[in-house]
Amino acid sequence: MRKPSETNVIEYDEAGTAEVLTARTRPLPAAGPGEVTVEVICAGISHIDGFIRSGREATWEAEPFPRRSGSDFAGIVVDSSDPRFARGSDVVGHVRSGAQASYLTVPAAALVKKPKSVSWETAGGAYLAGVTALDTLDDLRIGAGDTVVISAAAGGVGSIEAQLACHRGATVIGTCGERNFDYLRQLKIIPVKYGEGIADRIRAAAPGGVTAFIDNFGQDGHELARALGVPESRYRSSEDRREVELRLLQDDSESVAHGTKQLEMLMELAAAQAFHLLISGYYPFDDVGLAYADLERLHSRGKVVLGTHPVSTYRFLKARDVHDQRS
Numbered sequence: 014m015r016k017p018s019e020t021n022v023i024e025y026d027e028a029g030t031a032e033v034l035t036a037r038t039r040p041l042p043a044a045g046p047g048e049v050t051v052e053v054i055c056a057g058i059s060h061i062d063g064f065i066r067s068g069r070e071a072t073w074e075a076e077p078f079p080r081r082s083g084s085d086f087a088g089i090v091v092d093s094s095d096p097r098f099a100r101g102s103d104v105v106g107h108v109r110s111g112a113q114a115s116y117l118t119v120p121a122a123a124l125v126k127k128p129k130s131v132s133w134e135t136a137g138g139a140y141l142a143g144v145t146a147l148d149t150l151d152d153l154r155i156g157a158g159d160t161v162v163i164s165a166a167a168g169g170v171g172s173i174e175a176q177l178a179c180h181r182g183a184t185v186i187g188t189c190g191e192r193n194f195d196y197l198r199q200l201k202i203i204p205v206k207y208g209e210g211i212a213d214r215i216r217a218a219a220p221g222g223v224t225a226f227i228d229n230f231g232q233d234g235h236e237l238a239r240a241l242g243v244p245e246s247r248y249r250s251s252e253d254r255r256e257v258e259l260r261l262l263q264d265d266s267e268s269v270a271h272g273t274k275q276l277e278m279l280m281e282l283a284a285a286q287a288f289h290l291l292i293s294g295y296y297p298f299d300d301v302g303l304a305y306a307d308l309e310r311l312h313s314r315g316k317v318v319l320g321t322h323p324v325s326t327y328r329f330l331k332a333r334d335v336h337d338q339r340s
C-alpha cells in the first residue's frame with residue numbers, strides 16, 4: 014500500500030447553497046505522532062453541514078475559507094503512528110469538517126474500529142446522526158417503562174433514535190408520512206401521521222399516556238408535547254438537537270473524546286443489530302451537490318451518504334422516486 018501525498022476534498026470559498034461546493038486536489042499531510050491517514054470509503058451527508066455552509070451558525074464565523082464539508086466517515090488505514098490502528102484496519106471516525114475527501118489525516122483519538130459486520134455505508138453515515146440520537150436518549154434517560162414520541166422517525170436521526178429507544182425497552186411512537194408506515198412498523202415503532210389532528214392520533218396510539226417527546230423536525234413539537242402532558246424535563250426540541258450536533262463538531266480534546274466514546278458504543282449497537290441504518294441515497298463523490306439536494310427534500314428514509322469507490326456511477330431509481338412518480 015503506497016502512502017498517498019494528495020487528496021480530493023470537497024471545499025467552498027463562500028457561504029451558500031450546495032452549489033458553492035467544489036472538489037479539489039490538495040496536498041495530504043503525512044500522519045504525525047498520534048495521527049492516522051485513512052482512505053475514505055464512505056462519508057455522511059447531514060443537514061447541519063448545510064446550516065454551517067449557509068452561514069447560519071455563528072460558532073463557525075471565524076473559520077477561514079476555503080472551508081471543508083462533512084464530519085462522518087469510514088475507511089481503511091493507509092498510514093499510522095498508533096498501534097491500535099495498523100495499516101489495513103477498517104475504521105470509523107469523525108472530524109469537525111472535511112470528511113468528504115478521498116484521504117484524511119486525523120488524530121487517532123477520533124477513530125474507532127469498524128466491526129466487520131457493519132457495512133461501509135452504515136459506518137460512514139453513523140457519527141452525527143447516531144451520536145445525536147444516543148446523546149439525546151441518554152440525556153432523557155429513555156428506558157423501559159417509557160412511551161416516547163419521536164418526530165421524523167423515518168429520517169436519519171429519528172430512525173436510529175427510535176430503534177435504540179425500542180432496544181432500551183421503551184414503547185416508541187414515530188411521526189411520519191403514510192408512505193413510511195410499513196417501514197416503521199417493521200422496526201417495531203408505532204407510526205402516526207404528522208399534521209392536523211396529530212394529538213388525538215397519538216392519544217389513541219398511547220392510551221396509557223406519553224412520558225417523553227423528542228422533536229427532530231421542529232415545527233409543532235413543544236405545543237404538542239404540552240398538550241400530551243409530557244413534563245418539560247422530558248421534552249427535547251429540534252433546537253436542543255442542533256446544540257447537540259454542534260457540540261459533536263467541537264474539536265477540543267474533551268469533545269472529541271466524548272464523540273469517540275459514543276461512536277464506539279454506536280458501532281457495538283450496530284454490530285449487535287440493535288439498529289439498522291437504511292441507506293436511501295448513495296452518491297458518487299462528484300455528485301455531492303445532488304446528495305445534498307436529495308437530503309434537502311426532507312423525505313429521506315435513513316441516511317444519504319457519499320461513496321468514494323462506487324462500483325458504477327449509473328444511477329438507479331430509488332424507492333422514494335417510484336413513490337413520488339405515483340403520487
Ligand SMILES: NC(=O)c1ccc[n+]([C@@H]2O[C@H](COP(=O)([O-])OP(=O)(O)OC[C@H]3O[C@@H](n4cnc5c(N)ncnc54)[C@H](OP(=O)(O)O)[C@@H]3O)[C@@H](O)[C@H]2O)c1
Nearest residue numbers: 165167168169170189190193207229230231251255311312
Ligand atoms: N432546528 C434545527 O436546527 C434542526 C437541526 C437538525 C435537523 N433539523 C431538521 O430535522 C429534520 C429531521 O432531521 P434528519 O437529520 O433526521 O433529517 P432527514 O433524514 O432529512 O429527515 C427526513 C424525515 O423527515 C420526515 N418529515 C418530513 N416532514 C415532516 C413533518 N412535517 N413532520 C415530521 N416528520 C417529517 C420525513 O418523513 P416522511 O417522508 O414520512 O414525510 C423523513 O423521513 C430535518 O428536516 C432537519 O432539517 C432541524
